[in-house]
């Protein structure tokens with residue numbers, strides 16, 4: 744089975760969806776470790792409950808971004824993962840880190856990229872009066888939330904929505920598309936080639952289309 748390491752900073756609901764996926768019959772991946780930059784992250788308890796190894800690499804204990812990322816690489820690579828999954832991991836990664844895992848590092852972002860890179864995406868979609876919002880799984884490149892998209896989920900914005908109600912609707916879909924993307928990768932169906940994602944050898948739509 745494809746060895747996956749998951750990085751978290753918080754409650755880990757996407758982590759839980761990925762753990763639940765791994766428990767299904769004939770799942771092509773296994774979560775071999777969960778690593779958090781925050782010692783108090785609830786996702787660590789989720790991993791423990793599932794019998795998965797955990798580690799903390801606390802960014803506050805490092806002088807700079809390079810030092811933190813180097814330490815993180817060292818811990819991740821002990822598990823020899825084929826895929827590294829960011830699941831609510833809230834640190835911007837250095838070019839060196841991104842290069843080290845190029846083509847085997849993915850993230851989920853709560854917007855229909857290329858719209859709303861960065862933070863506060865649900866409020867920004869509401870403020871813009873968008874009728875649709877969603878989430879995007881993408882390969883991680885140097886540019887924050889700028890890497891090739893793999894799969895998007897679209898949800899309607901409903902009248903009376905708040906950032907919280909909209910976030911909830913988006914998260915239901917995140918928990919479907921993230922395990923799906925991990926499965927595709929584990930089955931050898933998903934690649935990053937020349938800054939494009941490919942599924943079964945066919946290019947996936949670049950950012951800006953879907």
Ligand code: 3YE
Pocket residue numbers: 829832833834835836837838841850861862882883884885886887888889890
């Ligand atoms: N790094 C690169 N490219 C990417 N990290 C993530 C995706 C992604 C990436 O596509 N190079 C919040 C936004 C980061 C922020 O500014 N974080 C601060 C720390 C804040 C904190 O610790 O609470 C920082 O300085 O990194 C994953 C998503 C990152 C979101």
